[in-house]
Amino acid sequence: MPITLQQINVGVAPGDDKGDKGRIAFTKINENSDVLEAIIEDAETKAFVVKCYAKDAVVEVATAIEWWRQPYAFVLTEVRAAVFAAQSGADIQIDILEDGYSILGSNLLTIPAGSETSLGYSPAPDVLYTILENNRKMTIDVVDAGSGATATGLEVTLIGYVIWTTF
Numbered sequence: 001m002p003i004t005l006q007q008i009n010v011g012v013a014p015g016d017d018k019g020d021k022g023r024i025a026f027t028k029i030n031e032n033s034d035v036l037e038a039i040i041e042d043a044e045t046k047a048f049v050v051k052c053y054a055k056d057a058v059v060e061v062a063t064a065i066e067w068w069r070q071p072y073a074f075v076l077t078e079v080r081a082a083v084f085a086a087q088s089g090a091d092i093q094i095d096i097l098e099d100g101y102s103i104l105g106s107n108l109l110t111i112p113a114g115s116e117t118s119l120g121y122s123p124a125p126d127v128l129y130t131i132l133e134n135n136r137k138m139t140i141d142v143v144d145a146g147s148g149a150t151a152t153g154l155e156v157t158l159i160g161y162v163i164w165t166t167f
Contacts, residue, residue, distance in 0.1 A: 053065070140156055
């Protein structure tokens with residue numbers, strides 16, 4: 001089935017000449033949508049798992065609990081999170097950042113209370129073919145760790161396609 005990327009109107013704003021990461025990414029998608037469609041159509045889905053807390057460590061609110069340098073350009077189509085042991089009090093919310101800017105929209109990555117996974121949670125995190133650029137500093141924050149019986153262990157999975165070309 002052919003993939004069609006929708007154009008995103010990023011408009012203009014004060015400071016555009018300062019290199020706003022979000023605008024730059026969307027502009028690259030818009031300018032290269034035909035190239036991206038062909039790459040994605042032929043690409044093999046890849047995933048990598050980022051271990052944030054050991055399975056016996058309590059999940060707590062914290063910034064930059066894990067980090068890495070993005071090893072290649074990557075079209076991100078989905079994110080997931082899981083804990084080793086669920087907590088009962090409230091949802092766990094996770095944010096993923098590229099060079100300090102969230103790659104998620106208003107719906108963060110969420111593991112509902114009583115669950116061990118974010119898969120199937122509604123609303124899903126806002127991720128639409130976001131391009132993670134090569135060598136960018138990626139970090140993961142736990143925005144809300146819930147309450148009640150505490151969760152242990154945390155991993156975040158990023159799913160998408162490797163881009164072996166540059167724009």
